[in-house]
Each structure stands twice: as structure tokens, then as C-alpha cells.
Amino acid sequence: MDMKGPIFKVKNGIKQGDPMSSNIFNCVLEEIFRQLDWEKKGIKIGGSYLSNSRFADDIVLLSENREELQTMATELEKESMKDGLEMNIDKTKYMSQ
DSSP, X not given: OOOOOOOOOOOSOOXXXXXXXXXXXXXXXXXXXXXXXXXXXXXXXXXXXXXEEEETTEEEEOOSSHHHHHHHHHHHHHHHHHTTOOOOGGGOOOOOO
């Protein structure tokens, strides 16, 4: 069952700090992650893969190797740009073993 409604143009944005901004951001971000094909990416835990953890506007990407992590970051950036979201490279951190 398709739950999408009609397409409409957005003429005004929501200001930062507005109580609705975090909810709308989370809805857009959820749709972005649904477009990514990451079912076999991330860290395998108990037979399932965990690829990301999200809190507010912070995202942690999880992977067992650097190459996959870089691919995931690039895919997330490209998919986000389609919806007008940009990653802040100055605030982006990478950690690995």
C-alpha cells in the first residue's frame, strides 16, 4: 500500500529552533536512509547489520572497515543532497581501529 500523498511546493522553510524543525528533519532523514541499500553494510550483530545510529541531527555510521565506511558516507551525502541537506565536513569525524 502506497502511503505517499500528492506532491506540493514548499514556499517557506521552518526556522531553526522551531519545535517542528526537529520532527521534520527526522522525517526527511528517515526517508533518505530508506533510499540507501545498506542491508548488508555495517557491523554484523546477531545475524543483522547495524549501519547507523541517529540522535537529533547527529549520525554515527558503523562499519567493519574504512573502505565501506567511506562508501557509506559518500552514499549518504549524495542521497541527502537530493533533499537539500548538506553534510558539514568541518564537523565530520572519522574513527577506526
